[in-house]
Amino acid sequence: MSDYEAVIGLEVHVQVKTRSKMFTRAAAGYGFPENTLTDPVVLALPGTLPVMNRAALDAVVKAGLMLGCEIAPVCKWDRKNYFYPDSPKNYQISQYDQPICLGGSVEIELPGPARNVMGEHKRIPLTRIHLEEDVGKLNHFARESLVDFNRAGTPLMEIVTDPAMHTADEAFAFLTALKTVMVYGAISDCDMEKGQLRCDANISVRPAGVATLGTKVELKNLNSISFVRDGIAHEIARQLAIVRSGGKIDQETRDFDGQTGASQSLRSKEQAHDYRYFPDPDLMPVKVDDAWKDRIRASCPELPFEKQRRLNRQYQVPYTITSVLVPDRELCDYFEKVAALSGQPQVAGNWVVNDLLRELGQARISLGECKVRPEDLAALVKLVSSGTILTPAAREVFAEMFKTGEKPEGIVERKGLKAGASSDDLERWCREAVAGDPRAAAEFRAGKESAINAFKGPVMRAAKGKANPKAVDETLRKLLGQG
Amino acid sequence: MESEPYYQTIAELAEQLDERKLSSVDLTQCVIRRTKAVDPAIRAFNSFDEADALAQARASDERRAAGKSLGPLDGIPIGIKDVIAVEGQPLTASSRMLENFVSPYDSTVARKLKGAGAVCWGRLNLDEFAMGSSTENSAFGATRNPWDLERVPGGSSGGSAAALAAGEACAALGSDTGGSIRQPAAFCGVVGLKPTYGLVSRYGLIAFASSLDQIGPFAHTVEDAALVLGAIAGHDPLDSTSFRVEIPDYRSEVRKRRGPWKLGIPKEYFGEGLDPEIGAAVEAAIRFYREQGCEIREVTLPHTRYGIGAYYIIATAECSSNLARYDGIRYGHRSKEAADAVDLYFRSRAEGFGAEVKRRIILGTYVLSSGYHDAYYLRAQKVRTLIRQDFLNAYRDVDALLTPISPIAPFKAGEKAADPLAMYLCDVYTIGVNLAGLPGISVPCGFSKSGLPIGLQLIGQPYQEAELLAIAGAYERAHDWSTRRPDMDKSIAAWNASSAGRTFG
Numbered sequence: 002m003s004d005y006e007a008v009i010g011l012e013v014h015v016q017v018k019t020r021s022k023m024f025t026r027a028a029a030g031y032g033f034p035e036n037t038l039t040d041p042v043v044l045a046l047p048g049t050l051p052v053m054n055r056a057a058l059d060a061v062v063k064a065g066l067m068l069g070c071e072i073a074p075v076c077k078w079d080r081k082n083y084f085y086p087d088s089p090k091n092y093q094i095s096q097y098d099q100p101i102c103l104g105g106s107v108e109i110e111l112p113g114p115a116r117n118v119m120g121e122h123k124r125i126p127l128t129r130i131h132l133e134e135d136v137g138k139l140n141h142f143a144r145e146s147l148v149d150f151n152r153a154g155t156p157l158m159e160i161v162t163d164p165a166m167h168t169a170d171e172a173f174a175f176l177t178a179l180k181t182v183m184v185y186g187a188i189s190d191c192d193m194e195k196g197q198l199r200c201d202a203n204i205s206v207r208p209a210g211v212a213t214l215g216t217k218v219e220l221k222n223l224n225s226i227s228f229v230r231d232g233i234a235h236e237i238a239r240q241l242a243i244v245r246s247g248g249k250i251d252q253e254t255r256d257f258d259g260q261t262g263a264s265q266s267l268r269s270k271e272q273a274h275d276y277r278y279f280p281d282p283d284l285m286p287v288k289v290d291d292a293w294k295d296r297i298r299a300s301c302p303e304l305p306f307e308k309q310r311r312l313n314r315q316y317q318v319p320y321t322i323t324s325v326l327v328p329d330r331e332l333c334d335y336f337e338k339v340a341a342l343s344g345q346p347q348v349a350g351n352w353v354v355n356d357l358l359r360e361l362g363q364a365r366i367s368l369g370e371c372k373v374r375p376e377d378l379a380a381l382v383k384l385v386s387s388g389t390i391l392t393p394a395a396r397e398v399f400a401e402m403f404k405t406g407e408k409p410e411g412i413v414e415r416k417g418l419k420a421g422a423s424s425d426d427l428e429r430w431c432r433e434a435v436a437g438d439p440r441a442a443a444e445f446r447a448g449k450e451s452a453i454n455a456f457k458g459p460v461m462r463a464a465k466g467k468a469n470p471k472a473v474d475e476t477l478r479k480l481l482g483q484g
Numbered sequence: 485m486e487s488e489p490y491y492q493t494i495a496e497l498a499e500q501l502d503e504r505k506l507s508s509v510d511l512t513q514c515v516i517r518r519t520k521a522v523d524p525a526i527r528a529f530n531s532f533d534e535a536d537a538l539a540q541a542r543a544s545d546e547r548r549a550a551g552k553s554l555g556p557l558d559g560i561p562i563g564i565k566d567v568i569a570v571e572g573q574p575l576t577a578s579s580r581m582l583e584n585f586v587s588p589y590d591s592t593v594a595r596k597l598k599g600a601g602a603v604c605w606g607r608l609n610l611d612e613f614a615m616g617s618s619t620e621n622s623a624f625g626a627t628r629n630p631w632d633l634e635r636v637p638g639g640s641s642g643g644s645a646a647a648l649a650a651g652e653a654c655a656a657l658g659s660d661t662g663g664s665i666r667q668p669a670a671f672c673g674v675v676g677l678k679p680t681y682g683l684v685s686r687y688g689l690i691a692f693a694s695s696l697d698q699i700g701p702f703a704h705t706v707e708d709a710a711l712v713l714g715a716i717a718g719h720d721p722l723d724s725t726s727f728r729v730e731i732p733d734y735r736s737e738v739r740k741r742r743g744p745w746k747l748g749i750p751k752e753y754f755g756e757g758l759d760p761e762i763g764a765a766v767e768a769a770i771r772f773y774r775e776q777g778c779e780i781r782e783v784t785l786p787h788t789r790y791g792i793g794a795y796y797i798i799a800t801a802e803c804s805s806n807l808a809r810y811d812g813i814r815y816g817h818r819s820k821e822a823a824d825a826v827d828l829y830f831r832s833r834a835e836g837f838g839a840e841v842k843r844r845i846i847l848g849t850y851v852l853s854s855g856y857h858d859a860y861y862l863r864a865q866k867v868r869t870l871i872r873q874d875f876l877n878a879y880r881d882v883d884a885l886l887t888p889i890s891p892i893a894p895f896k897a898g899e900k901a902a903d904p905l906a907m908y909l910c911d912v913y914t915i916g917v918n919l920a921g922l923p924g925i926s927v928p929c930g931f932s933k934s935g936l937p938i939g940l941q942l943i944g945q946p947y948q949e950a951e952l953l954a955i956a957g958a959y960e961r962a963h964d965w966s967t968r969r970p971d972m973d974k975s976i977a978a979w980n981a982s983s984a985g986r987t988f989g
Contacts, residue, residue, distance in 0.1 A: 047567075047587070047809075048569045049687070050723050082804075086825050089809065092808055277853060282725075283724060
């Protein structure tokens, strides 16, 4: 690979999460019966007109602000003309020469040397982000093809990177980071299985040290983030094999099959379209002024990697914890509440990342469905730190909290899990233990420190394991005249 | 004959309806009878639904009986150009492409007319997809001019103008992209108003050229036009290009505003090719305004001569995209011969569209093509800006402009059908108004020696329809042109005599 360098640019389509479609009030959604999310506008019936969904524009402005893009002062719409049965108007309303967002970048993290060690961070520059409408879906059958227009008209962001990545791992890290930002901003759920995030990759190779780009191949239908990585790795290898044996790369569009790991040519560039772009006369340009941008800016959340750095700084929680917390904004919020209420961030981090996630995973439920409230988990952390209960008992309490949503104090009381029960009992057991072994008592008083251990076994037996070792130790020392 | 209800004005009819001297059912039946009698000769209607119209009329009568009249349009049969969607009624654009299409939804104007109690009456013929100036480009047969059945009614809203002129409706809606309301109004001797772009919602109007199209009324009088305009105007959240503007009571404004006005005469509109009889009629109108104390000024609209070129680039570019949706996939004509999806497009569109529509789609596709886009489309947009600026400059000195509508009188059917370019050139006085987005009105201003109507065009300032209607009304009140109606018995007899063997049932 050192003789050649691969160059990768991505075109990512992200469905914007809005209640209604991009240019009409029909509902947007996934998994509904065919052609039920339609109206006269979606179906492009004669005489219908588009009206812009402001929530969708808000979302793309938010994406732009979160990614450091320059926001265009005016949102202008163009028609991209081409015929395809899944396109009801046979033109797509899109943005051609004045995308709503220009520039910006996505911070990515490459794989570290080990799973628990942070990898290198870098920024992948963006060329542009624009807003457009999604098309319907063709379903092919033996003798006919049918169109489902449920998806048609769904707001869709196109995010285009500069040709600035060089490995499949970078592309993978880019999509992972982009997805996290989109989910953080509640801009999209980015569920690739539902087509909410789709990616095409432009890949070329060139001799190392050369500035101009080689002939590019467009890779399409990469329908999972892993397939993006595998497809790009496969394509780079394919191109390198060709150039190293003196061959030439054809400009073409290829289809990568993630299941078989093979790709095949879809079309060559000669069949490229003339989209006859022109400004859509049905839509007025929309001014995006400073007040608009300020309003959106106020709703932008902290970026994932910024949050990770802050958690590390503010709570001294390690990478092993933050790397698990940060991709999930709700989990971070949950953690921060537990950390603040308990005053013990590291312990809180362990509870959230280890115990809570394990229980959620086993129960196959989301955090939103979880019955354990952060204040209750914080109370549990405090019960342990105050010595009221012991860690093994705490795990039992947590399992019960997770099942029932009951407060930890109630469970501890009901199950009698309090460490050491009353101090009267503890003192009685200790007194009996000291009285039962006068020799050890004498040895301890004579200065043999280890002699104190002789009393602990009988105390613990009498306490049936519920005594707090620290409290036992203190009580014994007091009784032996040194406390 | 003039006393027949179908030839009376809305203002007169509304009074009789309010006084219970006439019911909407009687009026509607009268219009239906008239339509059945004369439309075989005129062919203004693509279709009509008698039972539906009478049901609407009955509902209107019930409202009035309950003291809940919705206003002067309640119970008045208003014809609708067959590019404007009315729920449950055919919507064909006079094209084979949409021959069997029934609209499942109401256009905003239809919803508003229904809200005003009007009887939405019939589907009026037009040049296919509103492309043409004679209504000869209809896939279902040409409409004839009621004043002379040998001649065209103008276009593209020829069905609307002819139906009104012949008493087959009490008013009508049309659409105007380059003169398609004003020119047929002039050819048929009725009032036709093209409102300011953005005053009337386009939602539910089959798009020809989105940046130029406007819906507007045809009526016997300026006052009637004001009544219908008041019912359909106003901002619509379903049309992003509709404008937020206060809608005045146009009828009372017409009565109130008395001038005198400063009127501009654009010298470029009186040049070569103007029929002398039309020129004389318009000159007479100018004299009238002068005598009324109006200040008449010659003004210049220097970019007028680039108008036709710019118009036919912008309009065709937009139509090439707007008509892409007619592909045989979801609705409309679908070829039975197709082998695959691409073949389905080719065949369905080849079979579904007429020659003029294809000509304009091809032209529009060409001017938007990579490599030509800047030379044609972009330049045309610049010209458009200059033309609008011409008008706005003129309005610094005058309140409105006065011009002819058409350089020529209604021509004989078939006379220009073979020469599309000659037909395009006839739009010279009307397209500037569309390119500049201004309101324009056509008012009858006389008849030729052979008895053909002549129209006067008044062009107003943006959203100043009240002023424009008032200026037109001042002329109308002092003349009797708007009270004249074609004698259909005579027209039909003359037509039968001139074309042996052709009769009407």
